[in-house]
Amino acid sequence: MKTKKKFKTRDLTVIAMLGAICCVLMHVDFPLPFMPPFMNFDLCGLVELIGGFAMGPVQAFCIIMVKILLKLATEGTASAFTGELQNVLLSCAYVLPPVILYHRNKTKKTAMAGMAIGSVFTGIVAIFTNLYIIIPFYMTLMGQDMAYFVAMCTEANPMVTDVFTLAILGILPFNLIKCGINSLGAMVLYKRLSPVLHGYGFTGAPASNPKKA
Numbered sequence: 001m002k003t004k005k006k007f008k009t010r011d012l013t014v015i016a017m018l019g020a021i022c023c024v025l026m027h028v029d030f031p032l033p034f035m036p037p038f039m040n041f042d043l044c045g046l047v048e049l050i051g052g053f054a055m056g057p058v059q060a061f062c063i064i065m066v067k068i069l070l071k072l073a074t075e076g077t078a079s080a081f082t083g084e085l086q087n088v089l090l091s092c093a094y095v096l097p098p099v100i101l102y103h104r105n106k107t108k109k110t111a112m113a114g115m116a117i118g119s120v121f122t123g124i125v126a127i128f129t130n131l132y133i134i135i136p137f138y139m140t141l142m143g144q145d146m147a148y149f150v151a152m153c154t155e156a157n158p159m160v161t162d163v164f165t166l167a168i169l170g171i172l173p174f175n176l177i178k179c180g181i182n183s184l185g186a187m188v189l190y191k192r193l194s195p196v197l198h199g200y201g202f203t204g205a206p207a208s209n210p211k212k213a
Helices: 002-026 044-055 057-075 082-105 107-140 146-156 164-198
Strands: none
Touching: 002 082, 044 057, 044 082, 044 164, 057 082, 057 107, 057 146, 082 164, 107 146, 107 164, 146 164
16 A cells, blocks of 8 residues: 555656656747748657656646646746647647557557557647637637638748648648657657656666567
8 A cells, every 4th residue: 555655656746747847848849841830849749658658648648737737827828728728639649549558568569559540640630620729719819811821831831722731731741740759759768767757767677578668
């Protein structure tokens, strides 16, 4: 019983720490060449994935929520909470599938398959959240229409000429690139950071099963 209580306490500490790191990383973002200028790249997904792999899907969701709550507490919202809602939806779409699959079968192949599924799912969710939540909100706020946002993206990528090409050549590839880089980072760093997150330190004993990711 005592061990279980200590484990829960460590989870709360790690969740708070990783959520705070994610909040900082939200401000270290930048646009990608040829991608929609209103979409910025960051490494929050990398931290959320590592935390989820180490602790589980519920804890991963808590990390995402801590990130958002800290962001709201420190700077509020500039989008009437639509941007924060989108961030939660996209983060969950990306992180939860691989974390759930990994905790059912802890192998490297399962983790990789889960991240591939999460990346594609995130791209699909991003299309709908941008076209039906984020962009419509800013259209109303700025008194503009969809043509204005398409024109913004055409300047970055001349192949984007309408809503369909915005989705297929802008929103989808941006999220696949972002998720792919975060996934690669998680694959490289998770094994090195897992002992620390579990409380063993960098010199902790190696996993007993070499197949575990």
